[in-house]
Amino acid sequence: MSGASPFDWLQTLQALAVPTLLALSAVVLLLADLVLPADPHPANTGPQPIGGRRNRGPLSFRELRSSIAGLPPPTTATAGAASVSADAPHAAVPAEQPAPTVPGSWRAGLAWIAVGQLLVTLAFRLLAPADGLAAGGVFIDDAFAAYLQVGVLAAGLLAVLGLRAHAVRHFGRRQVELYVLVLSSLCGMTLLAGARDLLLLAVAFELMGIPLYVLASYAKTETGLPHAPGTLARPQRAPAEAGLKLYLVGAVSAAVTLYGLSLLFGLTGSTLVARLADAPPSPLLALGVAFVLAGFGFKLGLAPFHFWIPDTYQGAPTPVVAFLSVAPKALGLAALVRVLADGLGARAGDWLGPLLGLAVAALVVGNVFAVPQQNLKRLMGFSGVAQMGTMLLGVAALGASLAGQAPSEAAVSGLASLLFFFAAYLPANTGVFLVLEALTGPLPAADPDTPHDRDTLASLAGLHRRSPGLALAALVCVLSLAGIPFAVGFWAKLWVMVAAWQAGFAWLVVVAAAVSVLGLFYYLRVARAMYLGQATETAPVRPGGVLGTAIALCALATAGMGLWPAPWVQWATAAARVFLGR
Amino acid sequence: MAQLAFGLVAAAMLGSGLLAVRSRNLVHAVLWLAVSLIATAAAYVLLSAPFLAAMQILLYTGGVVTLMLFGVMLTDHRHDGGAPGRLSNDSAPQRPWLGAFFAAALFGVVAAALYQTPLPVPAAALDASTARLGELVLGDHLVAFEAISVLLLAALLGAVALARKTDP
Amino acid sequence: MVAFPPVFGMSAAVVGLATIVAPLAAFLLLGLLRPLRATGTPAAAVAIVAALVSTACAFALVFAGAPREAVADLTVPWLVSAGQTWATLGVYLDATSVPMLAVVTLVGLCVQVYSLGYLHDEPKESFGRYYAFHSLFLVAMLLLVVAKDLLQLFVGWELVGLASYLLIGFWWQKPSAARAAVKAFWLTKLADIGLGAAIVVLYVQTHALDWSPATVQALGPAGATLVAALLFVAVMGKSAQFPLHVWLPDAMEGPTPVSALLHAATMVAAGVYLLVRAWPIFDAAPDVRLAMAWIGAFTGLFASVVACAQTDIKKVLAYSTCAQLGYMVAAAGAGAIDAAYAHLIGHAAFKALLFLGAGCLIHAVHSNELADMGGLLRRLKFSGGAFIVGALALGLYPSKELVLAGVGHAGLQGPLVLLLAAAGLTAFYMTRSVLLALFGPASAHADHAHEAPASMLAPVLLLALLSVAGFALFDSVAPVLVAVRERPHSWLGHIAHGLALAGFAVGFALYGPRRRDALALPGVRAGLAFVRAAAVDRAFQAAYRMGLLAFSRSVAWVDRYLIDGVMNLSAFASQSGAERARRIQTGKTYDYLTAVVAGLLLLAVASVYAR
Amino acid sequence: MPVQPWLLLGAALFALGVYGVLTRRNAIGVLVAIELMANAVNLNLAVFSRLHGNLHGQAFALFGLALTVAEVAVGLSIVILLHRSHRSVRVGAASELKG
Numbered sequence A: 001m002s003g004a005s006p007f008d009w010l011q012t013l014q015a016l017a018v019p020t021l022l023a024l025s026a027v028v029l030l031l032a033d034l035v036l037p038a039d040p041h042p043a044n045t046g047p048q049p050i051g052g053r054r055n056r057g058p059l060s061f062r063e064l065r066s067s068i069a070g071l072p073p074p075t076t077a078t079a080g081a082a083s084v085s086a087d088a089p090h091a092a093v094p095a096e097q098p099a100p101t102v103p104g105s106w107r108a109g110l111a112w113i114a115v116g117q118l119l120v121t122l123a124f125r126l127l128a129p130a131d132g133l134a135a136g137g138v139f140i141d142d143a144f145a146a147y148l149q150v151g152v153l154a155a156g157l158l159a160v161l162g163l164r165a166h167a168v169r170h171f172g173r174r175q176v177e178l179y180v181l182v183l184s185s186l187c188g189m190t191l192l193a194g195a196r197d198l199l200l201l202a203v204a205f206e207l208m209g210i211p212l213y214v215l216a217s218y219a220k221t222e223t224g225l226p227h228a229p230g231t232l233a234r235p236q237r238a239p240a241e242a243g244l245k246l247y248l249v250g251a252v253s254a255a256v257t258l259y260g261l262s263l264l265f266g267l268t269g270s271t272l273v274a275r276l277a278d279a280p281p282s283p284l285l286a287l288g289v290a291f292v293l294a295g296f297g298f299k300l301g302l303a304p305f306h307f308w309i310p311d312t313y314q315g316a317p318t319p320v321v322a323f324l325s326v327a328p329k330a331l332g333l334a335a336l337v338r339v340l341a342d343g344l345g346a347r348a349g350d351w352l353g354p355l356l357g358l359a360v361a362a363l364v365v366g367n368v369f370a371v372p373q374q375n376l377k378r379l380m381g382f383s384g385v386a387q388m389g390t391m392l393l394g395v396a397a398l399g400a401s402l403a404g405q406a407p408s409e410a411a412v413s414g415l416a417s418l419l420f421f422f423a424a425y426l427p428a429n430t431g432v433f434l435v436l437e438a439l440t441g442p443l444p445a446a447d448p449d450t451p452h453d454r455d456t457l458a459s460l461a462g463l464h465r466r467s468p469g470l471a472l473a474a475l476v477c478v479l480s481l482a483g484i485p486f487a488v489g490f491w492a493k494l495w496v497m498v499a500a501w502q503a504g505f506a507w508l509v510v511v512a513a514a515v516s517v518l519g520l521f522y523y524l525r526v527a528r529a530m531y532l533g534q535a536t537e538t539a540p541v542r543p544g545g546v547l548g549t550a551i552a553l554c555a556l557a558t559a560g561m562g563l564w565p566a567p568w569v570q571w572a573t574a575a576a577r578v579f580l581g582r
Numbered sequence B: 001m002a003q004l005a006f007g008l009v010a011a012a013m014l015g016s017g018l019l020a021v022r023s024r025n026l027v028h029a030v031l032w033l034a035v036s037l038i039a040t041a042a043a044y045v046l047l048s049a050p051f052l053a054a055m056q057i058l059l060y061t062g063g064v065v066t067l068m069l070f071g072v073m074l075t076d077h078r079h080d081g082g083a084p085g086r087l088s089n090d091s092a093p094q095r096p097w098l099g100a101f102f103a104a105a106l107f108g109v110v111a112a113a114l115y116q117t118p119l120p121v122p123a124a125a126l127d128a129s130t131a132r133l134g135e136l137v138l139g140d141h142l143v144a145f146e147a148i149s150v151l152l153l154a155a156l157l158g159a160v161a162l163a164r165k166t167d168p
Numbered sequence C: 001m002v003a004f005p006p007v008f009g010m011s012a013a014v015v016g017l018a019t020i021v022a023p024l025a026a027f028l029l030l031g032l033l034r035p036l037r038a039t040g041t042p043a044a045a046v047a048i049v050a051a052l053v054s055t056a057c058a059f060a061l062v063f064a065g066a067p068r069e070a071v072a073d074l075t076v077p078w079l080v081s082a083g084q085t086w087a088t089l090g091v092y093l094d095a096t097s098v099p100m101l102a103v104v105t106l107v108g109l110c111v112q113v114y115s116l117g118y119l120h121d122e123p124k125e126s127f128g129r130y131y132a133f134h135s136l137f138l139v140a141m142l143l144l145v146v147a148k149d150l151l152q153l154f155v156g157w158e159l160v161g162l163a164s165y166l167l168i169g170f171w172w173q174k175p176s177a178a179r180a181a182v183k184a185f186w187l188t189k190l191a192d193i194g195l196g197a198a199i200v201v202l203y204v205q206t207h208a209l210d211w212s213p214a215t216v217q218a219l220g221p222a223g224a225t226l227v228a229a230l231l232f233v234a235v236m237g238k239s240a241q242f243p244l245h246v247w248l249p250d251a252m253e254g255p256t257p258v259s260a261l262l263h264a265a266t267m268v269a270a271g272v273y274l275l276v277r278a279w280p281i282f283d284a285a286p287d288v289r290l291a292m293a294w295i296g297a298f299t300g301l302f303a304s305v306v307a308c309a310q311t312d313i314k315k316v317l318a319y320s321t322c323a324q325l326g327y328m329v330a331a332a333g334a335g336a337i338d339a340a341y342a343h344l345i346g347h348a349a350f351k352a353l354l355f356l357g358a359g360c361l362i363h364a365v366h367s368n369e370l371a372d373m374g375g376l377l378r379r380l381k382f383s384g385g386a387f388i389v390g391a392l393a394l395g396l397y398p399s400k401e402l403v404l405a406g407v408g409h410a411g412l413q414g415p416l417v418l419l420l421a422a423a424g425l426t427a428f429y430m431t432r433s434v435l436l437a438l439f440g441p442a443s444a445h446a447d448h449a450h451e452a453p454a455s456m457l458a459p460v461l462l463l464a465l466l467s468v469a470g471f472a473l474f475d476s477v478a479p480v481l482v483a484v485r486e487r488p489h490s491w492l493g494h495i496a497h498g499l500a501l502a503g504f505a506v507g508f509a510l511y512g513p514r515r516r517d518a519l520a521l522p523g524v525r526a527g528l529a530f531v532r533a534a535a536v537d538r539a540f541q542a543a544y545r546m547g548l549l550a551f552s553r554s555v556a557w558v559d560r561y562l563i564d565g566v567m568n569l570s571a572f573a574s575q576s577g578a579e580r581a582r583r584i585q586t587g588k589t590y591d592y593l594t595a596v597v598a599g600l601l602l603l604a605v606a607s608v609y610a611r
Numbered sequence D: 001m002p003v004q005p006w007l008l009l010g011a012a013l014f015a016l017g018v019y020g021v022l023t024r025r026n027a028i029g030v031l032v033a034i035e036l037m038a039n040a041v042n043l044n045l046a047v048f049s050r051l052h053g054n055l056h057g058q059a060f061a062l063f064g065l066a067l068t069v070a071e072v073a074v075g076l077s078i079v080i081l082l083h084r085s086h087r088s089v090r091v092g093a094a095s096e097l098k099g
Helices: A009-015 A017-035 A061-069 A077-092 A106-127 A143-170 A172-194 A198-216 A237-268 A273-278 A283-300 A308-315 A318-324 A327-343 A345-370 A376-402 A408-440 A468-482 A488-502 A506-532 A545-563 A566-580 B002-022 B026-046 B050-074 B096-116 B130-138 B142-163 C012-032 C041-062 C097-118 C124-145 C150-171 C175-206 C213-238 C244-253 C256-265 C267-277 C279-283 C286-308 C313-333 C337-365 C381-396 C399-409 C413-438 C454-472 C474-481 C491-511 C522-575 C577-584 C589-609 D004-023 D027-052 D056-086
Strands: A132-134 A139-141 C070-081 C084-093
Touching (some): A009 A017, A139 A143, A143 A327, A143 A545, A143 A566, A198 A237, A198 B142, A237 A308, A237 C589, A318 A376, A318 A408, A327 A376, A376 A506, A408 A566, A468 A488, A468 A545, B002 D004, B026 D004, B050 B130, B096 C589, B096 D004, B130 D056, C012 C041, C084 C150, C097 C124, C097 C256, C124 C256, C150 C175, C175 C244, C213 C286, C244 C256, C267 C279, C286 C313, C313 C337, C337 C381, C337 C399, C337 C454, D027 D056
Antiparallel strands (some): A132 A139, C070 C084
16 A cells, blocks of 8 residues: 555545446446336337347347348348348338437436536535545545536537437437436546546446447438348448547547556556656656656647547437547646646656647648638547647646746646636537537438438528527527637637747747638638528527427527636636645 | 567467458468467566456457357358358458558558667566555556446447347 | 715726617627517517616716726726736726717617608518617627727627627628628727737737826837737728728618618717727827828828719718828827817717618618719708718818827828818818719609608607707717817817818809809809819829729739638639648558658658657 | 566556557447556556555555456446447447547
8 A cells, every 4th residue: 555645445435426426327228128117119110120039139140240240140030030020110201301319218318317417516516615535535526526527517418319210210229328428528538627546547447438439330321222132221421430530549548648657657656646746867767757648639639640530429319429529638738737737747848848739730731631620520520620720829838837948827827727628618619519509400211322421511500590599599609719809709719829829939929820721711601601601591490498408508508608707717727726736 | 588488479479460350261360360369378478467468368368259159150141242151252351461561661660760779678577466456556547447347347238239139 | 986976876897888888788688589589579679678777888888077197997807827817808988988888879760760651561480580789789889888998898809899890791691791891890890809809919918908107118119019010910801991891881782771870870980989099098199199190191081082073972971980090090190089089079979960861861761872863852851961961070070180189289281181181071071072962953753752760860860969969069979978178279170171161162163052053153153164274174084093993903913812812812723722631631541550650750851850 | 586577567468458459440439448457557667566565555556456347347337328329339420520
């Protein structure tokens, strides 16, 4: 036992209450899915499970193979017949009809359980004091962690609300997994928020990431399309591709991160982040930091580790992207700050240079590549790269201060501006994706053999005529992302830039401001499409109550924070002070 | 003696590793990976990490390699240019010079950094009893241990949800 | 600090807050309740009642009898960093903000009432939208006026820009209107970068965003010069100073009441108001003030010359607005900030009167062209009379003397000469407009002309009365509003009057209906005929051409490369650079992995070897 | 025995993995290469555990093992999904999303 403080169960549990609650929620949700009765209307909702049985029971290998591989089952009479009967309802559905939903299914209620669980956890987080230390200091429950936890819980809540209609519509029997995966990813994020141990950091990082790989590849089946007899309906191509790209780049980056962490561990012999400060400066240390930076670069989507972003955003289910595009990035950056500032603060001079390079690359690449995009999801992906680049200005200010190149106040304002930036970025970014989901989510699945590209700016054209509310919500979010004065995004950008300026990075601020002009252009293009574009369709868009609520929450939060940023500013400043011990 | 053992293990790991990334036949590649992993288990024994070695064989060789073989079998390669029922040759390396350049450059940087960093010679013995390791895992790293159980649950669930026939 | 006396039995600041809350409520009602907005006239009534409340409150504040030093401060901390408040939100009333409140609300009210008649043919829905925008504009403008620091002022400033964009583009089906709106938006936006940069510099240098002497002290002379210069860029954009004035004439594409509201009385005045408000900063930057004096005076003369040759009545007024704003900026540059403020307030009233009067004429003949008017006075006695009052006021308004005296007193000979010339030209082109539009032979359109409805005439009457009253009572009213003690009776005033009268005379001689009778004397007639034929017309044409050729080069340059350039940058960027670059995104995952490894290698090498 | 040779071995294994990741076009082949990289990490950790004479590194490596297993399980399921949707397990087959 190397921990300085004796192991205290109660204290540990208290400090870890939020991740624990989330893990328990996931388990409860799974149990609920198992325990609750079968679907009331399974017969007319799609193909029967193979062999006419429920999917959850144990399968024979043959069935598993045919089930998994989409191949014709072995030519035994029963299995073959089952396969054909499984296909029959598909063929009966006309091509243009939306995928059938399951009216009255209790599965649609799973989302409400998840929402309830998240609300309880959020309430707990807001009410419980944040001053705990878990198991020898591997995890700290302080104001910094609490701030981030509140943020990701809110993001999770929005994600579940946004996912519900999509799941009911497209994922019939596979809904519970979605929410369990969101909850376990959140569990990883909340752990990451306070992890002060390299090992826990690595595990939490993966716990956050692995469910996202699955969520991004959650493909709906192409119902209603003719397919060869004896084969099963194909899943959509785009999510599979999105998931593959996310996964492969992510797995390689995870290996890179772990390699870097192994080097950092090797130089101190302790897994505690704080002990990194003991490591004498050496090339190996610098190398370890470079590997960690590169690995986190993937999660944050910094150039040149960003290539997966637009493709994955485009292909993955839109509500998943709404979640994927903010919370993991925020927590990835928080974890990076933890390692860089808490552990390697004294060596800030070493990592500052590479970090500045990453910031400039992200700012330039993100903004330039976003300009020609016609697909809104890709546009948001690239612009997200640029936003992360802006956030790195805050880290740079922090680093300059830690390295002694800037006044100590720059550290607080750098970190606080970063935290505030998260809070500003979260609802705006989520809101745009949810509006898109409201617009294109209910459309029937496209032909699996053609890449479907519905999420274009053209599909937004004339949105304010089809649904003024949605258009207004999207406008609020987009203006905030663009950093139009007096949207919250403006305050966030201003603060981060002021912090960087104070830390002596005037040139960086100038670069950021210059490329931000491009941001103004492409974000306003979205607004122009909605308000000035000629609508090709005139049917009104109705997002439905749940999704509508989520969108309204996003827009209201964005607008509200823009009008009244003071409480958030103070909150972020307090969290930053606690983190820096000032 | 230690040097000889190291040499043997290193040769086995690198040789089989090279074959695992170069082999044209995918099944062979996976099997060479298994050899490399077993050689690593031997390395763990040399590094006085017997429990780790056991886990390496159980989890990696027993679990990962088997999973991969399942994967190879479950995905037929007819559409990738191979004959029906046979594994395709599509796993042959492409753009080998690019890969070799980056691999060599990366190795060079790491090696250079390694040689510029003074590291002490380790003490002769390390008491790596399984009991102490277990104490550590369930003590200092208990939080991570619990987290990884959630992770395994989520991964399992996710893997099944993806691989299972998708239904509406 | 002297407290503001209570108004209506309430704290003055609360009353000040009410001036904003009323139009805000109207905006929210109209904006959020679509059924209400779609009702048309009732929607307008909501906005007008709100504006009425606002105006009543503002005038109550003006007549509260507060001493000049009185201040009412109802602000709450807005942005707080490191335990220090560096921006506040709320209402700050003092001798500077209160008169402006009255001007803004009164003009807003007049224009809203006037629009009832002017836009009665609009569809109900867009009528409601129009009033929603109007209320938004009022909120934004008032927010700007009562700001205690630069940040809230910036909020109002930006919102004003947004509202004006929406209002100019109100007839967005018209391509020219849409284009004009976009142009105005971009150009003022461009200039706003100055304001944003000024805020950043101010904050970085002083950790404060206000204009108090303490802040200016902390800023130091160099800092003050930088901040003042940046602020002045924003002023040039908003207040249409050469060469950033190009959006103003184009913006005449909007409905005429909008022109009256935005481009005569209130929005363009925001720039000058910023000069007045943040005066301590400008006061500490003499270099910037010298540039201001020259730019303002040049704008005054240049715009006057261009106005002489316009055929569109609204464009005449637009250029004339440019010129008068030039007067104000020049006065501020000369340090005569009270003169600038006095001119701002007076000009607001009679320029609104002119625009609304012109609107009546346009309404009658359905054309902006002076050529389509003519002889309208016979049919439109009331509107025509009001227009004449406005024209006289523009030519002779006493605050102009204050400006000239201020500039002269500062020893700025060059700007003084330019402004004196502009004064003569002002009288000339107003005479020209009046004679062409109201006298002379009746045009084809004029035969069917009929007087505007009462809803349009009432505000015109009110403004005309105010202009006359302001004229007559200037010496007693001006000190109440601004810190002008007395009108300087200097030789400059006489010269200005003389030039103005000369301008009237020349205009009358050249365009007057009875010029033949008046010029019966052979010698005079021959001389004037010669002058008219050979010199004056040519001179003006030449001057105009010079204005358009020499200056229009630069104007066109700004227009083409700056404005259109920004607008076309998008097309360029998307078609060439970025379009080519996006091929890197191949879609092949192994390429992405190569990029990851390459990035890793780069970072590793940089970290290890470039330490 | 000093640790440098061991660490070099780890680096070489990692580099081999990188080579495989960059040259393999079959998704399962890439997974194999990623395994090699993860294995190199674990080797490093075991070596450092030896270096410092404590078991934290071995514990870390144990966790690393478990992480890799979870990752591979999900990866293979994604490959299978890819196979169903694209009728192929070539990485390059999935390249419709681009630009």
